[in-house]
Amino acid sequence: MKLRTIGYYFKQAFKSMRRNFWMSVAAISTVAIAAFLVGIFALLVINVNFMATKLERDIEVVAFVEVDVPRAEVLELEKQIKALPGIASVTLVPKEKGLEQMYARYGRDRDLLGALGGDNPLPDYFVVKAREPERVGRIAGQLAQIPQIYKVDYGQQEVERLFQVLGWVRWVGSALIMLLVGAAVFLIATTVRLTVFARQRELQIMKLVGAGDWFIRWPFFLEGFFLGAFGAGLACVIIYFGYFSLLEQVSPNISFLTLVDDPVVVYQVLWRLLVGGAGVGAIGSIISMRRFLKV
Amino acid sequence: MIQFVNVSKIYNNKVVALRDVSVKIEKGEFVFLIGSSGAGKSTFIRLLFKEEEPSRGQILIGNRSINRLKKKDICVLRRNIGVVFQDYSLLNDRTVYDNVAFALEVMEYPGKVIRQRVPEVLEMVGLAGKADCLPTQLSGGEQQRAAIARAIINGPQILLADEPTGNLDPETAWGIMELLNDINRRGTTVIMATHAADIVNKMRKRLIALDRGEVVRDEERGVYSHEA
Structure with missing residues (x-):
């Protein structure tokens, strides 16, 4: 492949x-959503x-x-x-310290303690x-034996309920994400198929003058790639600003809610979205045009 | 040289388009394919640039069978055959220049060659001043000239034309015929399917008549019909 041809592919894609x-707008919005x-x-x-x-x-x-029990x-x-087994730390709180804590807690009602x-x-x-938190129950049992x-x-009970809820949230969240990814692939494939269909004639003429399959594919591939990347990029920008402004709102106001404020974690989500969007776009376009490439 | 050896084409729906056709066309010939609609003219042409595969028989181009070609070789074959259709098959969203240059882009010619050759070919087909027009801004005859320019820009040995004058008035059609004749005189084999009796009779070229998929006449300097 010549450099000039690569330039041609990009030019054609754009x-x-x-x-x-409008088809491109539709595809970008689909990916973005x-x-x-x-x-x-x-x-x-x-x-x-x-x-x-x-x-x-x-x-x-x-x-x-x-x-x-003696000291x-x-x-x-x-x-x-x-x-x-499975112990992370053990802290002994002697009775003297316990009393101190009690004094501290009761403050001016020390007379009572007197x-x-x-x-x-x-x-x-x-x-x-x-x-590991899962071991808490077993450890408690072993301690009770002493x-x-x-x-x-x-x-x-609280611990067990917490685990139950967490399990559900994780499971439902993962299922939803998979469902959404599936829907996105389908929507993009459909959108690209429409653009390919609209340009069937162009494909025919390309074949007529002796264009190879990949010569035909590359511009579409790049087009899908960029449509996906633009859409995902749009979503990333919205999520980025949305999330960090949410952090600013939540952190000082709702103390029991601790959100992930590490930008690296957020960036990891965003770049995966970007790569995923571009990949889904490119793959969607290749899938969509397979049918049209038969000789 | 093009040779059909006992070629039959039966479409999936059991329609027999060509039946046991054997013809030989020498390099540099000008051949008219005539016959009523459905006689097999278009199939004949489509078999030559591998839009269709023959059901039986062999097709040879330059002593080489094109029956079993790899995808890559099909591309090479098509680059050496120019094809022109009744509906011009131009891309309406590109200028005449881009439509013609497109054929060279596909073959990965250097930009310098493209910039040099496209104006030359447009000049030859009489579209020198129309390079920046869109096909929709041209007349039918001009669109067909643009399509011919695209078909011949790579200097193909064979030019196939499927009813190229079908949509044109007689005078414009005659202009196209002169252009095709000109291309033929430069050494390109031209095979043209047509209904236009007046053109066939005036040109007096070799004529192959098809009827229901069979060759019923093959004459040098033939006329459209003996009754005419």
């Missing part, structure tokens, strides 16, 4: 887009995952030690818990974090 202006929806859902899933991981990471198991034995216990008469009725307790521990607390 000429054709200009000539079939599909890419926009896919992008929104992708960001939604990413955010839900992000929040979920954050919540999962925050899940702690609190294990209370019997009040009368040496408690320290021994700490080693024993650390040795359990009634304790210098005794410390609090137990020592361990704050245990699991390496005789010196009288109570294990980790908000079992």
